[in-house]
Amino acid sequence: MEAAVAAEVSNKRVILKRHVTGFPTEDDMEVVTATVSLAVPPGLAAVVVKNLYLSCDPYMRRRMTKHSEPSYPEFVLGEEDLHFCVSVNPSYQVITTFGVSKVVESGHPDFKAGDLVWGMTACEEYTLITKLGSIFKINHPELPLSYYAGVLGMPGLTAFSGFFNVAKPKKGDYVFVSAASGAVGQLVGQLAKITGCYVVGSAGSDEKVNLLKTKFGFDDAFNYKKEHDLNAALKRCFQQGIDIYFDNVGGTMLDAALLNMRLHGRVAVCGMISQYNLEHPEGVRNLACVVTKRIRIEGFRVIEYFGTYRKFEEEMAGHLKEGNITYMEDVAEGIEKVPAALVGLFYGRNIGKQLVAIAPE
Incomplete structure (x- = not known):
């Protein structure tokens, strides 16, 4: 040297x-x-x-x-x-x-x-x-x-493994993504569209909502800060209910999503950013829905999927080069x-x- x-x-x-x-x-x-x-x-x-x-x-x-x-x-x-x-x-x-x-x-x-x-x-x-x-x-x-x-690192692998390995999507599923304009959410929404799902995202500003619909191809989106009733907002966007909720925020959004899940719905819990700064995290009140609707809730950490990275890298690089992912x-x-x-x-x-x-x- x-x-x-x-x-x-x-x-x-x-x-x-x-x-x-x-x-x-x-x-x-x-x-x-x-x-x-x-x-x-x-x-x-x-x-x-x-x-x-x-x-x-x-x-x-x-x-x-x-x-x-x-x-x-x-x-x-x-x-x-x-x-x-x-x-x-x-x-x-x-x-x-x-x-x-x-x-x-x-x-x-x-x-x-x-x-x-x-x-x-x-x-x-x-x-x-x-x-x-x-x-x-x-x-x-x-x-x-x-x-x-x-997109080709930790957030990309998180979106890919959480959506496909945990949420297990099927063509035609109704998918809701919170914090949808973030590093993970924007990818989950696009992967869902590639899979043939109907996708709605939530974000914290009108600018981000517009990006979800125009740049990332979401079917619909809403500014959660302008919604006084999150349950009503989700009912408006998902008149037939939610099959998959990809949760990045937890808290009141998770509570509202549970009320709107369809039978045998899946919740992939990626993160809970709304709770990280609270000394006393909020409770979830609607857990009875897990029983009545037979909902599966599963948390995950991306480190569990590092062994699949090379396969993910090639697939995601292909999507980027072909223009399928922005x-x-x-x-x-x-x-x-x-x-x-x-x-x-x-x-x-x-x-x-x-x-x-x-x-x-």
Whole structure:
């Protein structure tokens, strides 16, 4: 390896200053600078990557709160995050996320310098990744690399596996998607249309509702913030009831959807963004519908489907190249924008998949 590559460099990173209650603020995070070596420690099966794009996702909020759920560990203040990757410099707790990166140096035969990868990394300019099972080589660099933090990465695999493996759609199904203009929702709706379903989405602004109907091909959509009665809104959109509810928000929307499910309906629970910032999450009152309508409710996590990634990548890349799938991104520039971009998710400021470009190729 050339000496210049192993030189020490400046490394900006985003750390969590405190565990969060209520809505997160930019002040809960801080951008700090460390000096790091880009060399892989001798004998360590790891790679050092330069991060190009970082993903901001609602699930990150759950890891900012101190809790006792072992399957969803919180960020540990002042320590390395050993659940997915290890920071080059362990002096700070760097917030972890999914991202698109370029390998700078490799200590493993499956990777070489210059490889483009996506997977779990950290909110910093350079990261030493030791959990190599959580990163994937990029096979379609002819498509925008940012797509691998979205439609061809974790959100895309989430939409694909949640819809097809959990919801199990059939042609002609009536499908409802909440948070439908987001990173996952916009894809679920389009996959449902490709499958031959009738699709309605909810979003939080008239602009987003218009995008659902004109850009993403939804049959109908509504602005949930303008609806005083969500049950009535769903009855208006689904006069024959809902076969599949792809739930990204939970709370009152889930409650209303249960009232409108058809017999043997399926609810795929992907996320509950409406509940993440509440100290006392809302209860669900209409669970009796699960019995009377024989509804199946199933939650899932995308990590369970990483083994199917290569098949998904080829199918989704084909849809993109053929123009069957449209994807919309909201890209902030510079690592300093990570706190604002992440906080903005919980106020609906983003339109499409929220990314931060660190050093785009």
